[in-house]
Amino acid sequence: xxxxxxxxxxxxxxxxxxxxxxxxxxxxxxxxxxxxxxxxxxxxxxxxxxxxxxxxxxxxxxxxxxxxxxxxx
Amino acid sequence: xxxxxxxxxxxxxxxxxxxxxxxxxxxxxxxxxxxxxxxxxxxxxxxxxxxxxxxxxxxxxxxxxxxxxxxxxxxxxxxxxxxxxxxxxxxxxxxxxxxxxxxxxxxxxxxxxxxxxxxxxxxxxxxxxxxxxxxxxxxxxxxxxxxxxxxxxxxxxxxxxxxxxxxxxxxxxxxxxxxxxxxxxxxxxxxxxxxxxxxxxxxxxxxxxxxxxxxxxxxxxxxxxxxxxxxxxxxxxxxxxxxxxxxxxxxxxxxxxxxxxxxxxxxxxxxxxxxxxxxxxxxxxxxxxxxxxxxxxxxxxxxxxxxxxxxxxxxxxxxxxxxxxxxxxxxxxxxxxxxxxxxxxxxxxxxxxxxxxxxxxxxxxxxxxxxxxxxxxxxxxxxxxxxxxxxxxxxxxxxxxxxxxxxxxxxxxxxxxxxxxxxxxxxxxxxxxxxxxxxxxxxxxxxxxxxxxxxxxxxxxxxxxxxxxxxxxxxxxxxxxxxxxxxxxxxxxxxxxxxxxxxxxxxxxxxxxxxxxxxxxxxxxxxxxxxxxxxxxxxxxxxxxxxxxxxxxxxxxxxxxxxxxxxxxxxxxxxxxxxxxxxxxxxxxxxxxxxxxxxxxxxxxxxxxxxxxxxxxxxxx
Numbered sequence: 001x002x003x004x005x006x007x008x009x010x011x012x013x014x015x016x017x018x019x020x021x022x023x024x025x026x027x028x029x030x031x032x033x034x035x036x037x038x039x040x041x042x043x044x045x046x047x048x049x050x051x052x053x054x055x056x057x058x059x060x061x062x063x064x065x066x067x068x069x070x071x072x073x
Numbered sequence: 074x075x076x077x078x079x080x081x082x083x084x085x086x087x088x089x090x091x092x093x094x095x096x097x098x099x100x101x102x103x104x105x106x107x108x109x110x111x112x113x114x115x116x117x118x119x120x121x122x123x124x125x126x127x128x129x130x131x132x133x134x135x136x137x138x139x140x141x142x143x144x145x146x147x148x149x150x151x152x153x154x155x156x157x158x159x160x161x162x163x164x165x166x167x168x169x170x171x172x173x174x175x176x177x178x179x180x181x182x183x184x185x186x187x188x189x190x191x192x193x194x195x196x197x198x199x200x201x202x203x204x205x206x207x208x209x210x211x212x213x214x215x216x217x218x219x220x221x222x223x224x225x226x227x228x229x230x231x232x233x234x235x236x237x238x239x240x241x242x243x244x245x246x247x248x249x250x251x252x253x254x255x256x257x258x259x260x261x262x263x264x265x266x267x268x269x270x271x272x273x274x275x276x277x278x279x280x281x282x283x284x285x286x287x288x289x290x291x292x293x294x295x296x297x298x299x300x301x302x303x304x305x306x307x308x309x310x311x312x313x314x315x316x317x318x319x320x321x322x323x324x325x326x327x328x329x330x331x332x333x334x335x336x337x338x339x340x341x342x343x344x345x346x347x348x349x350x351x352x353x354x355x356x357x358x359x360x361x362x363x364x365x366x367x368x369x370x371x372x373x374x375x376x377x378x379x380x381x382x383x384x385x386x387x388x389x390x391x392x393x394x395x396x397x398x399x400x401x402x403x404x405x406x407x408x409x410x411x412x413x414x415x416x417x418x419x420x421x422x423x424x425x426x427x428x429x430x431x432x433x434x435x436x437x438x439x440x441x442x443x444x445x446x447x448x449x450x451x452x453x454x455x456x457x458x459x460x461x462x463x464x465x466x467x468x469x470x471x472x473x474x475x476x477x478x479x480x481x482x483x484x485x486x487x488x489x490x491x492x493x494x495x496x497x498x499x500x501x502x503x504x505x506x507x508x509x510x511x512x513x514x515x516x517x518x519x520x521x522x523x524x525x526x527x528x529x530x531x532x533x534x535x536x537x538x539x540x541x542x543x544x545x546x547x548x549x550x551x552x553x554x555x556x557x558x559x560x561x562x563x564x565x566x567x568x569x570x571x572x573x574x575x576x577x578x579x580x581x582x583x584x585x586x587x588x589x590x591x592x593x594x595x596x597x598x599x600x601x602x603x604x605x606x607x608x609x610x611x612x613x614x615x616x617x618x619x620x621x622x623x624x625x626x627x628x629x630x631x632x633x634x635x636x637x638x639x640x641x642x643x644x645x646x647x648x649x650x651x652x653x654x655x656x657x658x659x660x661x662x663x664x665x666x667x668x669x670x671x672x673x674x675x676x677x678x679x680x681x682x683x684x685x686x687x688x689x690x691x692x693x694x
Contacts, residue, residue, distance in 0.1 A: 021497070022498050022500065025141060027258065028137045028139070028177060028257055029174065029502075030173060030174040030261070032258055032261040032262075040286075041286055041287075041290050041384075043295075043385050043388060044290070044291070044292040044293075044385055044388070045292075047387075047388050048387050048397070048499055048501075054174045055170070055171050055172060055174065056170075056171040056174060056502065056505075057282075057503040057504075058500065058501075058502055059380075059500070059501050059503050060498075060501070061387070064500060
């Protein structure tokens with residue numbers, strides 16, 4: 001299950017991030033395995049998405065969010 | 074006795090309030106300097122406190138020591154060994170309401186072996202979020218000074234100033250040992266441990282930010298709000314600026330009259346009044362509009378709204394090969410392309426960034442305004458359409474929309490042509506909304522406006538002098554005395570105009586317009602000054618007279634007025650698309666590091682201008 005599967009208001013725990021271009025950047029921005037994450041907003045057209053993570057609001061494209069594997073809290 | 078000046082490096086994440094603190098510490102004692110031979114600009118300020126001096130070096134907000142954008146590279150440069158600006162002390166500003174992530178970059182800088190002070194800003198927001206930080210514990214764990222401030226109100230800044238000049242400490246908390254991917258996790262785990270010991274989380278209140286965001290990012294309301302904001306800006310720029318602009322025109326008139334009486338007749342008088350003064354008036358009169366535009370741009374950025382605009386526009390912009398982050402440069406381009414192009418530094422993807430830089434000058438900048446204003450007044454009647462839409466205003470709006478559409482379409486075309494494969498991300502923080510920090514806004518606005526006027530002023534000064542010379546001298550000892558249109562024909566300027574006339578005739582232009590096109594190549598707003606020189610109006614800033622003379626001009630071939638709707642539209646559209654700004658080309662070269670891109674820009678925009686103008690003239694004529 002990955003981040004794009006969340007509904008607004010749903011919380012999850014990050015399991016890991018698949019390797020790729022954005023992995024480093026996402027991790028630096030606080031998307032760390034074990035971290036809690038919640039979907040806050042969807043832009044019109046459902047892309048990009050905005051999440052509450054590590055204490056602040058981070059937005060990213062669906063394609064970027066799909067690389068983050070999660071389990072529901 | 075040489076005074077040892079303390080070098081303080083100001084670092085932190087974007088949106089942490091660093092620039093507010095910089096302004097608090099340095100007041101107006103700050104300069105933006107350019108590192109010779111590079112594209113890097115640095116903001117350096119001076120702080121004097123009880124007889125001691127410190128140099129404070131501001132850096133762009135950064136998330137990590139591993140730079141992914143140009144902005145970030147600049148921020149980290151000063152930490153390189155043996156850099157002349159390498160700080161003696163690092164002042165790290167952290168947003169306390171966003172503590173964990175802010176500590177990431179801190180953790181990296183703390184390993185640089187430089188004394189560091191941790192400054193906690195925005196603690197009021199942190200408290201609202203239920204976050205409570207035990208400063209003493211934190212200070213003990215890290216082994217350094219930890220200070221609480223409110224950069225907006227200035228609370229705590231004096232205590233901070235004291236601390237700067239006292240001995241400071243290197244951080245002894247260990248965040249990690251290696252520098253590969255695994256260590257990002259490690260680092261955050263260490264940060265988590267630190268946070269467990271020092272931060273307590275009470276129950277959270279729902280933030281107003283979240284409530285606002287529901288509307289601002291709404292499928293329908295989001296866009297409505299955005300368009301409404303744009304309308305407000307557009308209207309303000311034109312309405313609010315009217316009075317100051319009129320006032321400035323009057324001042325220049327008075328100055329011209331005064332110099333006219335006081336100076337002795339001769340070439341110096343001519344040069345000063347008709348050359349330099351006329352040229353400068355052309356750019357200074359637009360300062361009110363530029364200032365208002367800059368204020369709005371900075372306001373939107375400062376409150377956090379711009380991030381939301383990028384958020385809702387990304388999906389649309391992606392279709393034309395741009396990035397949500399291109400919104401800010403594109404919008405700023407409506408004021409002036411130069412700061413807009415510099416704002417592309419935070420776009421990590423090279424292709425997105427280049428395309429944004431290439432198309433931004435198509436947005437109708439303030440320099441095009443004098444041209445549009447004059448030409449619209451010539452051929453568009455001052456009537457109302459459908460009861461309350463002013464016809465002239467509508468045409469002006471049309472020109473703005475034309476620029477916008479052109480930039481988006483061009484971006485699409487470039488998307489197919491430019492082959493650059495690179496990391497492409499959007500990952501963008503949406504900061505909590507802030508009420509505007511007016512001190513910062515005025516300061517930024519002042520800096521941007523003065524730098525615009527100075528840069529543009531330099532170019533225009535040179536061009537005006539040259540033009541005056543070329544228009545009042547010619548082969549065979551021709552001299553401009555009681556100038557009439559026929560005589561200008563014999564000057565050097567006139568000869569140039571005549572030479573290019575065959576090329577521009579299909580666009581509906583004659584040699585007089587030709588001269589203006591040549592001079593406008595340096596800067597668009599020179600157009601008005603040039604036309605008034607050519608039509609030798611006594612009072613340079615009297616638009617009414619220029620208009621009268623131009624309106625009275627008859628086309629020798631047809632017997633009809635020269636400046637018909639066809640010619641005027643053709644000319645405006647030419648100006649909408651042509652690259653007529655040496656300063657822009659210079660900045661593009663600086664920002665991309667090569668002449669390749671400015672030359673491509675010049676080529677495609679010239680071709681676009683010529684074709685569009687050709688089509689327009691032939692349809693309307």
